[in-house]
Amino acid sequence: MNSFKKPLLLSIKQIDSTDLRFNIFESDLTGYHFADSVILQNTGRVYRILYGFEILTANLEPDYRFPALCLSEKLPLVEILEIIVTVQRRKRELFPIETARIIHLACQSGMSDDDIVDQVFSLLHLKPDPALIADYRQMITLSKSMVRYLTDKHAPVKTWLNLVHRGLIGIPALDKFIQLNPTLSIFEEITTSLFEISKRESIRLDSLFESLHWNGIVEKADLEEKVRIRRIRDIIIQRRFPKLSAHREQVEKVLKQIPLPENAKLNFDETFEKKEIQINWRLHTPADIERMHAFFNDETVRRLKILLNTL
Amino acid sequence: MDDPVTESILSKFPRRIQKIIPDNASIDEDLDPKRILLLTRSQGEVVKGCPGTGEQYLCCNYQVINQTQGCPMNCTYCILQFYLNQPATIVYTNFNDIFTELKEKLKLQRKRFFRIGTGELGDSLALDASRRFARQAIEIFAHIPNALLELKSKTAELGDFLDLNHNGHTVMAWSLNPREIIQQDELKTAQLNQRLAAAGKAAEAGYKIAFHFDPIMDVPDWESLYAEVIDEMYLHVAPAQIAWISLGTLRFPPSMKDKIIERYPHTGIPFAEMIRGMDGKLRYARPLRSPMYQYIYQKLTSVPQPPFIYFCMESPLIWQEIIGRAPESNAHLDFMFAESLFHRFPGLLSEKPEPIHYDNGKPLG
Numbered sequence: 001m002n003s004f005k006k007p008l009l010l011s012i013k014q015i016d017s018t019d020l021r022f023n024i025f026e027s028d029l030t031g032y033h034f035a036d037s038v039i040l041q042n043t044g045r046v047y048r049i050l051y052g053f054e055i056l057t058a059n060l061e062p063d064y065r066f067p068a069l070c071l072s073e074k075l076p077l078v079e080i081l082e083i084i085v086t087v088q089r090r091k092r093e094l095f096p097i098e099t100a101r102i103i104h105l106a107c108q109s110g111m112s113d114d115d116i117v118d119q120v121f122s123l124l125h126l127k128p129d130p131a132l133i134a135d136y137r138q139m140i141t142l143s144k145s146m147v148r149y150l151t152d153k154h155a156p157v158k159t160w161l162n163l164v165h166r167g168l169i170g171i172p173a174l175d176k177f178i179q180l181n182p183t184l185s186i187f188e189e190i191t192t193s194l195f196e197i198s199k200r201e202s203i204r205l206d207s208l209f210e211s212l213h214w215n216g217i218v219e220k221a222d223l224e225e226k227v228r229i230r231r232i233r234d235i236i237i238q239r240r241f242p243k244l245s246a247h248r249e250q251v252e253k254v255l256k257q258i259p260l261p262e263n264a265k266l267n268f269d270e271t272f273e274k275k276e277i278q279i280n281w282r283l284h285t286p287a288d289i290e291r292m293h294a295f296f297n298d299e300t301v302r303r304l305k306i307l308l309n310t311l
Numbered sequence: 312m313d314d315p316v317t318e319s320i321l322s323k324f325p326r327r328i329q330k331i332i333p334d335n336a337s338i339d340e341d342l343d344p345k346r347i348l349l350l351t352r353s354q355g356e357v358v359k360g361c362p363g364t365g366e367q368y369l370c371c372n373y374q375v376i377n378q379t380q381g382c383p384m385n386c387t388y389c390i391l392q393f394y395l396n397q398p399a400t401i402v403y404t405n406f407n408d409i410f411t412e413l414k415e416k417l418k419l420q421r422k423r424f425f426r427i428g429t430g431e432l433g434d435s436l437a438l439d440a441s442r443r444f445a446r447q448a449i450e451i452f453a454h455i456p457n458a459l460l461e462l463k464s465k466t467a468e469l470g471d472f473l474d475l476n477h478n479g480h481t482v483m484a485w486s487l488n489p490r491e492i493i494q495q496d497e498l499k500t501a502q503l504n505q506r507l508a509a510a511g512k513a514a515e516a517g518y519k520i521a522f523h524f525d526p527i528m529d530v531p532d533w534e535s536l537y538a539e540v541i542d543e544m545y546l547h548v549a550p551a552q553i554a555w556i557s558l559g560t561l562r563f564p565p566s567m568k569d570k571i572i573e574r575y576p577h578t579g580i581p582f583a584e585m586i587r588g589m590d591g592k593l594r595y596a597r598p599l600r601s602p603m604y605q606y607i608y609q610k611l612t613s614v615p616q617p618p619f620i621y622f623c624m625e626s627p628l629i630w631q632e633i634i635g636r637a638p639e640s641n642a643h644l645d646f647m648f649a650e651s652l653f654h655r656f657p658g659l660l661s662e663k664p665e666p667i668h669y670d671n672g673k674p675l676g
Contacts, residue, residue, distance in 0.1 A: 200582035241584045247598045271586040272597045273367075275628055 008040075008070050012055070013062040016046040022080075023053050024101040025088050026151055032058035037087055038068040041075070051084040077109050078119045085123055095151050096160040099124050100139035107137060138164045145175050153184040162188075166195040173209040176218045177232065180225040186233060193240040212239065247272070254307045258300060261291055268311055275311045277304065316404040317350045320440045338398040345383050347399035350440065353378075357409050358416055360674025361431060364624045365590030369638055371621060372645035374675045375431040376413065376448075378403050379441040382433045384465060385498035387575040388526055393567045395432060402440040409444075410451050416675040417458055422668040424649040424660050425675065427452075430463030430484070437466050446475065453478035456661050459554070459652070461521060465497060467505035473516040479659060482554045483513040484521035487544060489536035492528055496578055503540065511547035519656070520548050525559035525623055527603055529583060529595055534606055541610045550614045554652065558607060559623035560600040561585075562592045589626070597629065604633045619651035642669045 031054065038052035049056070050071060060066075071080060081102055088094065094102075102124060106116045117128050126132055139160055142150075150160060163169055168191055178187065198208050209215070217231050238245040251268070260266055263282040269275075283289055321329055332338070338347060357377050363370035381400030382391060403409060417425065429435045429445065436442050445462050452460040453476055463484040472483075485506045488496075493503055501509070514520050522544060530536065561580065563571075568581045585593040594600065604622070611620055621644065622629055630637035638644035649664035 196582040200579055243599055244584050244586070244596050247596070271588070273586070273589050273626065273628075275597075 008068050009065050010040070010047065010068050011063050011065050012060050014047055015040070015056070016043065016048055017056050019043070019048045020053075021105060022048070022050045022084065024084070024098050024105070025051075025053075026095055026098065026147075027054055027057075028091065032060070034066065038066060039071060039084060039087065040068045041071045041080070042073045050080055051087055077106065077111070078123075081106070081120065082123055094124070096136075096155075096157045097139060097142070097147050097151065099126070099157075100136040103133055103136045104140050107133070135161055135164050138169060141169050143170065143175050145178060149178040149187075153187075155184055159184070159188055162195075163191065166191065167205070168195065171205060171209075173206075173214050173218070176215065180218065180229050182229045186229060190233065190236050193236045197236075197239050212236070244272075251307070251310050254303065254310050258303050258307065259295075261295065263288060264292070264295070268307075272311060275308065277308055277311070314350075314352075314404050316406060316443065320350060320402070320404070320443065323439055340398045342398065344381055344395075344397060344399050345385075348438075348440070349399040349401045350404050351401065352405040353403040353409065356412065357403060358413050358427070358675050361428075363641075364592065367589035368624045368626055369622070369630065369644055370624060370641045371426075371648060372641050372669075372674065374425050374427040376409060376427060376429045377432050378406075378409055378429055378444045379433040379435075379438060383437050384434060384500050386465075386500070387496040387498070387571055387578040388561060388563060388580055390563055390567065391432065392570065392574070393564055400433070400438070402438065402444075404440070406444055406447055410447070413451075413675075414455070417455060420668070420673070420675075421457055422662075422665070423457065424652065424664060425458040426461060426482075426648060427458055427675070428461035428463055428484075430461070434464050434466060435462035435484075436464040436468040436470075442468060442470055446470070446472065449475050449477050449481045452480040455480060459519070459659075463521075463523065465500035465506065467501040467509040469509050469512060472518075473512060477518060479517065479519065479656070482519040482521045483510065484523060485510050486523045486525060487540055488524070488526075488528070489530075489533075489540055491536060492530060496528070496575075496580065503543070507543055507547040510544075514548045514552045519554040520552050521554050521556065522548075523557045523559075523623075524607060525557055526561035527558060527600075527607065528561050528580070529599060529603065530579075533603060537603075537607050538610055541607070545614060550616055550618050551655075553618035554656070555619045555621060555648065556611060557621055557623045558604055559625070560595050560603060562588065562594040562624065564591065565593050568593065590624070597626075601629060601632050604629060608633050616655075619648065619655070621648070642666075642671070645669045 032052075036052055036054065038055055039050045040047040041050055042048075047068070047070070052068075055066065071083065085094065085102070088098075103116060103120065106120050111120070113130050113133055116133060117130050121128055121132075142160075142163070146163075168174060174191070177190075182190070194205065194208065197203070198205055201208075203211075212235050214232070217228055217235070220228060223231075248270075255266065258266065263284075265280045267278040267280070281288075281292055283292065338349065359375055359377065361370065361373040361375050379400070379402050380395060380397065382389070383400070413427070429441065429448065433441065435445055448460055449462075449472065452458060459480055459482055461482040461484050463486065465486050469483075486497075487503065487506065490503050493500060510520050510522075524537070524540075527533075527537070561583065565587065571578065571581050584595065584599060586596045588594045595603075608620060611617060620634075622633075627637035638647060643666070646664060646666050646669040649660065649669065653660045653664055
């Protein structure tokens with residue numbers, strides 16, 4: 001690469017640890033290793049890190065000397081980005097937050113939207129849509145805990161952008177919720193439902209969380225995390241689908257009155273498109289057959305008819 | 312450009328930019344397809360069976376003529392914005408070819424009575440180009456013994472149709488919804504009173520009339536809103552002149568939801584209580600839509616000699632719950648239409664329809 005001057009051997013104290021402009025990439029490493037790439041740029045008296053910020057958190061002595069690749073001080077931003085993104089892509093693809101940071105950096109350096117679309121988007125594998133600039137810049141404002149959660153769960157870019165488009169950024173209630181470590185699909189289901197409820201009821205999100213007694217459930221330390229997640233999910237589903245939930249409750253009420261033995265399961269179509277009951281029975285012994293026969297007495301048949309009618 | 316139909320259509324827009332492009336040229340996809348009119352000739356079949364939906368729901372074996380593809384209006388729920396992936400509104404100007412195709416196909420099933428519409432992939436009357444086709448189609452169908460033409464619209468455009476010789480073989484149809492829904496979700500369409508006034512005029516001119524309550528929407532106070540529409544409808548058109556009324560609640564593919572949110576942020580449609588039906592489309596759950604159907608159906612049939620009422624893309628279970636019986640198949644539903652028309656409009660069908668001629672259920676296309 002012509003952009004590089006010859007490799008240098010530098011010490012930690014020669015790095016400007018306050019210049020974090022290029023601190024773009026989430027750290028994957030457990031610590032610095034001498035074989036890790038460190039790319040720097042000479043700024044005069046000190047060097048700016050462009051890639052390899054792990055070296056700053058490695059608790060190395062100030063005089064510790066390490067090999068670094070140094071980029072020309074006059075190199076344009078776009079070329080710097082091209083280099084460090086290429087190096088990063090040798091390990092893994094970019095997280096959406098990293099794409100966001102790159103776009104943010106380009107904006108802050110004074111690049112026009114047209115130039116960003118022309119020169120930076122192709123590097124980031126983005127379609128040339130200027131509207132994405134605003135979307136990704138908003139992504140920067142996600143809380144650290146949310147960024148950590150979404151990157152740990154390998155959330156697809158659509159999930160990140162949905163939070164942006166739905167105004168679900170900077171919501172403390174959601175930051176509290178992710179501390180319970182819900183699965184990504186539950187998180188997506190809940191955030192989608194929150195957005196849809198707030199639109200349908202024309203209610204602000206903070207008022208919605210309050211009306212759901214959200215914090216009261218999320219912070220109930222005497223309940224297991226998965227129980228708290230389930231309760232949150234239940235109240236969201238009820239609020240999102242009130243009529244359907246009421247109908248389901250009616251069905252559940254009737255179902256509870258049908259004394260199914262342990263080796264039997266009763267299913268029905270949860271969408272209610274089909275008005276049918278499925279009963280699955282495991283029969284191991286003649287006694288199981290006798291019990292099944294006894295189950296279908298007049299009273300049970302009556303209750304099953306009520307159930308079918310209720311569906 | 313030696314096409315008189317094309318020249319005639321273009322003459323109405325002398326100030327618009329007109330370009331002749333080769334057959335295989337591409338149109339800039341960044342432009343709004345509702346503002347680009349592509350006049351061209353059809354390459355393949357234009358007369359086909361309605362696509363319908365999954366087999367778990369009943370369809371009526373309706374036939375369509377896709378002469379116009381695209382619509383200038385903006386209904387938030389319109390499936391065309393998902394289904395039609397083309398950069399322009401397309402109008403086929405080779406009318407004679409289309410009518411030849413139609414007549415040849417109808418000849419193959421002479422004993423079967425067909426319902427054929429032009430409003431499947433667009434509005435039958437919204438565009439001048441569509442109305443030109445409709446005008447000719449009305450006069451052609453006047454002499455076709457085994458078919459009815461349906462022109463379905465959300466406009467109040469009648470032009471000079473009132474003077475045409477339709478011979479009772481054209482059904483003028485309007486989609487209906489409460490005013491509140493039209494205002495919110497049927498943008499750039501005619502108002503309810505305009506549509507009903509047009510229907511009244513068409514009825515006076517002897518046309519058969521049809522109405523489509525589709526999509527029926529679960530909005531606050533829906534009972535009184537739909538009751539009002541039905542009352543007004545019957546004030547403008549007598550039940551005896553209505554060939555059929557269809558009922559269908561809101562439904563759309565799940566992938567359309569985000570598009571609706573993006574394109575129409577004011578509408579509440581994407582946030583309704585919907586489930587994924589057996590055909591994969593989002594619909595109101597049956598316990599929610601059944602009461603709506605029940606109410607509207609009872610209101611519609613509360614008049615003497617009510618029209619033939621059917622459900623569009625609905626499960627046999629809904630038919631059973633609301634009407635008390637379900638067609639055995641799509642072919643049977645098609646036959647039920649013919650039977651109703653035979654009894655309610657004497658002389659329309661030359662002979663009594665027999666189920667056997669509908670059992671094959673073969674589309675025209």
